Amino acid sequence: MASRSIDAWIVDEVPSPAPAAPLDSTATLSARLAPLAETARDYAxxxxxxxxxxxxxxxxxxxxxWTRRQNLPALPPDPQVLGLYIAACASGAAGPQPCSVSTIERRLSALMWNFAQRGQPMDRKDRHVATVLAGIRRTQGRPPEQKEAVLPEHLLAMIATLDLGDLRGLRDRAILLIGFAGGLRRSEIVGLDCRAEDGLAGGWIEFFDDGLLLTLRGKTGWREVEIGRGSSEATCPVTALETWLKFGRISVGPLFRRVVGGKVGPDRLTDRHVARLVKHTALAAGVRGDLSEGERERKFSGHSLRAGLASSAEVDERYVQKQLGHASAEMTRRYQRRRDRFRVNLTKAAGL
Structure with missing residues (x-):
């Protein structure tokens, strides 16, 4: 078997126009170590x-x-090339239309990650990149377009559009209520399993007399989310989930699954289903009927459930922050679409 560098074994599945540089040109893998390299790649x-x-x-x-079209090298990372690239993205020269500031910042983060994975990290604060990005923010920056929050009255109207006489309706009601009450991301919703030992795709659930405990795999580690029982069975997320599991005959494995031919299958739903579900039911319920259908479709997504909890829960902000798993109160406030504005009038308080 031909020898290969350790780096090549670990990162060779990352798309790259050039091979990754080895840590040690003398380091090679024998057939005995090949399985260990595969394990390392799985962890990566x-x-x-x-x-x-x-x-x-x-x-x-x-x-x-883009670099190939411009006859420029993608590797090793060159701050001047990267500065030209983000300028092209902002101006529309790198695609069919100009990119937003948030898209450019996401692409920069992705490129920094890709450079690091190839053992060639680059300083994002280099002046060739930072100065161009600052200019883009100054000339093109605008407040981010936020998704509409699904408020409690909206949620009830959306659930009313579901057919609760079949399994799909029961499943989708549970998704909407659990997603809202837990302030969950769509990936967190579909990543749930029935038990901790079911594979740990994204977390698991535990039922208690007072409610439901979710243990979730987050961006920075594991966190727990408590979902209490509702004031009525019709709006209780815990009851909705219990009903779905009972009629779906689900006790192990993925919590939310595809329903095919009136039967529950083994396959886990994708997070795209949550986004489609929120859009479809919001449109069917006439939520934000003051907007055109196209605008309404763009306004709603899976994140609308998460924003809805943050905007509706009349409790101390720190509890909402904990439920959403935010590191700062400022991030939580970005999700609060409806606040009690002007409750404190500093103008009058100052004597004017």
């Missing part, structure tokens, strides 16, 4: 979520294609 894949990995791979392909 698990370092980021599947969605993040897909996004970073797509951004790397975009950058690599």
């Amino acid at each position: 894949r698990a370092a980021t979520s599947a969605n993040t990995t897909r996004a970073y791979s797509a951004d790397w392909r975009h950058y690599s294609a």
Whole structure:
């Protein structure tokens, strides 16, 4: 068997226009160590979520294609080339239309990650990159377009559009209520398993007399989310989940699964189902009927459930922050679409 460097064994599945540089040109792997290298590669894949990995791979392909068209090297990382790239993205020269500031910043993060994975890290604060990015922010920056929050009255109207006489309706009601009450991301919803020993895709559930405890795999580690029982069975997320599991005959494995031909299958739902579900039911319920159908479709996504809890829960902000898993109160406030504005009038308090 031909010898290979340790780096090549671990990162050879990351898309790259050039091979990764080895840590030690003399380091080779024998057939005995090949399985261990595969294990290391599995752990490397698990370092980021599947969605993040897909996004970073797509951004790397975009950058690599642009550098090839310009006859510029993608590797080793060159701050001046990167500065030209983000300028092209901002102006529309790197695609069919100009990119937003948030898209450019995401692509920069993806490229920094890709460079680091190839053992060639680059300083994002280099003046050739930082100065161009500062100019883009100054000339093109605008407040981010936030998704509409699904408020409690919206949620009830959305659930009313479901057919609760079949398994799909029961499943989708549980998804909407659990996603809202838990302030969950769509990937967290579909990543749940029935038990801790079911594979740890993204977390598991435990039922208690007073409610439901979710143990979730977050970006920075594991966290717990408590979902209490509702004031009525019709709106209780715990009851909705118990009903879905009972009629779906689910006790192990993925919590939310595909329903095919009136039967529950073994396959876990993808997070795209949550986004489609929120959009479809919001449109069917006439939520934000003052907007055109196209605008309404753009306004709603899986994140609308998470924003809805943050905007609706009339409790101390720190409890909402903990439920959403935010590191700062400022991040939680970004999710609060409806606040009690002007409750404190500093103008009058100052004597005017």
